[in-house]
Amino acid sequence: MKIAVCIKQIMDPEISPRDFKIDADAKNAVLGKNPLVISTFDENALEVALQYVEKNSGEITVFTYGVAKSEDALRKALAMKADNAVLLESTKEAGWDSYQTGKVLAEGLKKHGPFDLVFFGRQAGDSDAGIVGAVVAEELGLPLVSFVTTINQKDDKVFFDRVTDEGRERVEASPPLAVTVTNDEGNTPRIPKVKDIMMANRKQISKESVGELPASDFMEIISLDIPSSDVVCEFLDGNEPADKVNRLVEKLKESKVL
Amino acid sequence: MPTREIYWNIDAHALIYLFFAMALVVFGYGIYIRYKRWVKGRDDVRWDQLKTRLKLVNRYALGHARILTDRYSGIFHLFILFGFIILFIGTLVVMVHADFNVHIMQGWFYLYFQSLTLDIFGLLAIIGILMAMVKRYLFKPARLNTSIYDGVIFTALLAILITGFLLEGLRIAGTNDPWALWSPVGYAVSLLFASMSQVQLEFWHGLLWWSHMFLAFGTVAYIPYSKLMHMFSAPANIFFQSLKPKGQILEPIDVETAETLGARKLTDLTWKQMFELDACTECGRCQDVCPAFAADQPLSPKNFILDLRNHMHTQALEGEEQPDVVGLSIKAETLWACTTCRACMEACPVFVEHVPSIIDFRRYQVMELAEFPETMQEATRSLEARGHPYKGTQASRTDWYRDLEVPEMANSSDVEYLFWVGCSAALDERNQKIARAFAELLNRAQVSYAVLGSEEKCTGDPARRMGNEYLFEMMAKENIEVLDSYEVKKIITVCPHCLNTFKNDYPQFGGNYEVKHHSEFLEELLEAGHLNISKELKDSITYHDPCYLGRYNEVYDEPRLILEKSGGEIKEMDKHKEESFCCGAGGGRAFAEETGTRINHLRAEQAVDTGASVVATSCPFCMTMMEDGVKAKSEGVKVLDIAELLAQATKKE
């Protein structure tokens, strides 16, 4: 099985809101001293792919589209034991248009492919759009299985456990396929072994320049703001837990929730 | 001239040399097979500074300095040890006198030493053994596990002593010894035989003499095959102990060249780590003081050592195909239960070094297998990406001083001290108050200091204790680079873990600083009059010693002095100073899920039981643990850092 995993390097989404600042002119978040990480669902996707290869067989190539320092994300993926890495290097940070990103990735995948399974995180932790996986699926003409948590194989049938609004379900589908992955207890990304980290640092990453993309035909960001909350919390104090609870119950009765 | 008949009615006594030679062969072989296993370990130099080492042997082996911390056990051990030493010398005297023809066993020496002293020490040895048996068989302390072999040893030693006295009695009775009263025990025994005929006396003397000999030589031969081995291995282990600072128990690894990171097989340990397995006397004092064991967690430091010992003597130790220790002889969860509090090492009378071995096995699990508890993985991931172990913290490093005047290194010049805040005090909402209180005190005392602010990162302590030496080394080097860029010479920190890392770990990577814990620094400020008490506390306070401040860095008095000078009345817990009981947070345990009884609840109970109204500590990790524990235990008892208390006491009205 030839497997591709598309990942994105983003500013750590776990930073404190106080460290989150916006450049109003560039309409971007300011990186500052904040760390860069692999977008979390992409890590889940890589983990699902790794688990699949461990149980069955296959070769994993990670792809990313981004600026030179995205290489760190690929190195991390290699340390987790992906086999190859491809950097589709641009001179500028990727924009907001997921079409463009999807098309760049699709080109890269075509060039290195064909792949039997192409993995994505369900959405990137910065743009939060959740579109790229479907764009690539369309570009490559692949069916898409989304919100997958686990993959199993029996004989030559591949089963995907996925989460929908209705709950969990198991679907069967035959590769080639595009797959988007959502987080689950079973696909928490692994910690790489130190030897693998060191090996990953020595591995060759194939870099292909995609230059700077033209402005999007579809969309333009016109503002970026940090929303403010105007809720004022009423703290319910009391000496005993029972006092606090009683006050809460009263308030809930007043607002007719109870 | 006073002396006695030697070998009295024993013919062919020279045969004892043959028998003794045989015993020595068996003895030597036993030592040899052990030795062959010890030397399979990695190299380590433990014989430098000979004089210091001999002094330590004198103090802790002969002087029983640690054994005597349990008075009863210490005393019976002294009786047995010195009883046998004196009797052994007595035996040598006989040999020199009778067989080397150097006549020393006569005159006052015969009376005072060979008769009286030997009798007294023989009797003391018997008393010692009986005391030991009473303890083991009647009181049955939990720390002792008793097997048939303990009975064998007790019986053998008692039999040697009793046959010895019976022989003396028979000889006195049979030879009409004029100096008999100088051997009071022998004389008393001889009275039992007063009615025996000379033939009977001689018959029994002969029989017992050979029995005594066989018992004694048999026991000698048995030593390397039994717990008795400790009579040699324990003093040797005391001799081989680490002479580094107490806080420096871990060695760096050259990650690039190391064959295996950490210990997979037993021989990945050093020869010393293997040797000490045979030094363990199974006294169980380590288990008695272990907080994880007390909280029913899957760790007994004693069993850890004994399981390794068993592994050493039963498993193959050759080549790469030898088995993994973890999984076969040690359970993985045992490794993760350790808080690295060092209480076991402090309690061990023979200086077994448990913690470094635990960390060596952790290192392999973490770095080679990447198998360790999920929550610790989470912390590791965060350390890597964010430079602090708290995933999902809502604070940033500069939050705690956003309304305080705290200078930052980047905007200051000619700063004397770097105030290293540490992740817990910078990012944990409760512990930010510690940082604030300390900064206020520094401002009040007009100290020249600055913080790194957003440039600060974790020192790497949790990574190192969790066994991720690779990550630790990276973090250490990064931090040293930052510190060097500001030419930092002196560091003060409110976190004992940071303190220990700077003081004992960083020098291994070329980072040398003058490091002080805030308790030491504040005490200096008080002493110098830069801080003045304006409002006495009038509280009764119990002080919890953080392991990494106390046992690791031997700072016990300064925090107490601060509390006393602030007007606090100190009520000590039973377990304090060297014997302090860990809060449960060390060794990366702060980031692990706890099962069963929680260590911090046990410690909080001890603190609350003193009746003090304030539990003081001087470590943000202890703060988190103690506050959680105290809350579950009692309403109204406050948990405060010494800096917070001193800030209260020095507040200008």
Next chain:
Amino acid sequence: MTHIVTVGFASDGKLNKSLFELIGAAKSFENTELSVVAVGSTIDTNELVGYGVKKVYVVDGLSEYQPESYLNAVLKGLDALKADIILLSGDSIGRELGPRLAIRKGFSLFSDVIKLKETNQGLVVTKPVYGGKAEAEFLNKGETAVVLLRPKAHDKALKSDDVAVEIEKVTFEASGFDGLVRIIEKLKDEGEGVKLEDAKIIVAGGRGVGSKENFSYLEELALVLGGSVGASRAAVDAGWVSTTLQIGQTGSIVAPDLYIAVGISGATQHMAGVSAAKHIVAINTDAEAPIFSFAEYGIVDDYNVILPVLTEKLREILS
């Protein structure tokens, strides 16, 4: 005149409720024509009477959601109705189909939209980004767009007239399996109560709950209140609860009357999923936790002290 087509699904014969949120959003536009593409089986189009819908294109005969056949069905409807803006609910079906529709049609695509408005330059949508830490406005540079609306971000449309709708109905040829992705079985999570999306009361736990076992405190309270238990992503990632209980930007979007947040710090990513809650109560030991800037009522205390007392008290009152 902008032609807005809203897409609804009715795999079990009943149109999904979020369709009415889409209609609600569409009605805020002036000068529009509103149509519906409804895909499913035995669809009752009478449900759509009275909402100002001009035309309904029904693709019947698809009793179970299959991505490929549903996609083709919607495309078929869109071929019949010339749309300027296609609105879909950003539920699990919408998020799967929306992007593919947009690409096939060559439309612009906006997902997770919480606000949309018509301007002189064209359509402007607002969506949260950076895990909800910020909100971005995007201008549609194209003529047409597929917009995925975040569930519960818009009020449902109210019935206002009795004008009958024009209905065109086709039966989809390929019944059932589309040959590509097939549902084998629905997997049930243990102890599942009311679906989070529909729950009136939710007791949700986060990292502060501390362990799997401790979620029993929350379960008991939820039981007494007749509500459901939810969780933040931190609690799901820790393995304490199933991923189906995850609430937030990347989990369920909920709109309960009462939301009790237990040991939840209030990261924006999570709060994005509860912004439609009517009343939020937060219980947390950390008085500085961001959750208190979203909550109406706050209790600063240990939840394992408060919850048992609260559960007991409510049991008294409610029984």
